[in-house]
Amino acid sequence: MSVQNKFKIFKYIIIVASGALSYGMLSSFAKIAYSQGYNAGEITFTQALLGALILWSIVIFRSIKNGKFKLLGNWKLLLAGTSMGISAYTYYLSVEYIPASLAIVLLMQMTWMSILAEWIFYKKRPSSVEIISCILIVVGTVFAGNLINIENFDFPLIGIILGLAAALLYTLYVLFTSKLGTEVPMFEKSALMTTGSAMMILLINFQSITTSPNLDLGLLQWGAFLALFGTVIPPVCFTWGMPKIGAGLSAILLTLELPAAVFCAFLILNEQITFVQIIGVMIMLGAIVYLNISKSKREKQIQSTTVQDINYESK
Template identity: 45%
Template sequence: MKNLTHVVMVLFGATLYGTMSSFVKLSYAQGYNAAEISFAQAALAALLLGICTLVTREKYKERLTRKLLFSLLLTGSSIGLTNFLYYESVHYISASLSIIILMQFTWFSLLLEWILFKKRPSAVELFTVVLILIGTVIAGNIFSPEERSFSIKGAVLALLSSLTYASYIVANGRIDTGARWQSKSTLIMIGSACTIFLINCKTILAGNHFDSEFLLWAVFFAVIGTTIPTALFAASIPKIGAGVSSILMTVELPVAIICASLVLKESIGPLQVVGIVIMLGAIAAMNYYKSLKSENQKG
């Protein structure tokens, strides 16, 4: 029963993540842009998580080294870039296509570990990569003459967000830290907000949208898109394991596409559903194989 609770918490966190692209695209109708939205989301999330860190500081004692501090801020810069590039991509392509391209982080992470740490992918992992790519082409409906939302710029932005997301996952998985999740998440969000601001300072400072309506949007994205999922994942992933959690978090893909269909009225055809199922099956299989491999190595 306890494990079931943690499973539901991970699923709920991933579901919240999955809704973000549709609501970001909806906010663009109010004249907002990716730079403003992603910066406000990261900055407010850092503030909320920082308050949580301060409130609980007396219960837990920890010591953050300068090296760990720098590592967490740098890791935050990669997730900051991911959010900005991903949000920017939905300016040019559909929200459903953006999430499909973002999911390429699964094989990008394998590629990065191969290049940086000489961890060569197994035959099983390479086979699942092929399935993911096949599912992506089918689900994306890219070569269909009826696909009018395709834009090379939008696809490149989404692909870059996939690469930075893979960088975030690889870096986050290799930070050996005894830091509390509150402190770790706060520093990552500070790094995220600083990076987004540095590359978009002119756009952010020149913006005239910092009013009460924008604040409502910013709070929504910060709470629903960052703070709550971060807390849920931090509390549950250690309980059920990274392997199971990775499989559960694939729910983000169908949720994002269903949300895009309901909120943005984006059409999803039967062939696209087949492609999505192929992608989900391949991603789940890859994560399951990786978790078994990790357990065998520990054993």
């Protein structure tokens, strides 16, 4: 591989990593917004609404630029967006009760939840690699969440429940919507789903949002900031970089969301991170990376076997 090609791959790795890091820092800034008097419903709705407006602006601009101003309506994507909205709202709500570093650790349980869900809904039995990875993730969670010292907890159990619920909801969202809207352009797909997300969050919090005294410039600023780094930048980075580096490496880079969230919580919120928690995060990251590398190798073997069979049959 030439130096120029290596530089291009490195560039796309940085782009995908930037999207993951962008996601990771959201919970810490949401926590700051809460300290200023805003709540999860107001923050998530404003983020989704402004995110949808930004994405629709991009869709319209690109359509006019290409001379094809035609929007494809897709109610399934709108409906899928509602599940995304519930997951985001539940996650942001958990951050009101528990440290941001713990919230992201709980959200990462979607890795083993997705394996379990595939087994339940699609009868896809987990491999030995997946079982080992799941066990390591659970062990890592105990350390990363400092769950060993449970007697020292100074926050409600509801925060833990909400964090796990967010992981479960996000798992189901990914499971049932991964194959939806494959014919719809990326920005329009994101715009439709973000619109559905905003609609669902508004429906859940309609009374509190419409009667809130906090609908001010400060909320608008927080919503714009979170929309930019949580709704616009990550999809653009992933769409731009992932096709260039492949699904396996992309999945590994997405795990950067976990250390990014923990580091931001430490740096921005002054949350105490112990050595045991760092070990737990490393165990979780190692398990997720190990799982994705194994999946990538297995997929390559399957593709190689298929090509060989085709070549053999053609002879």
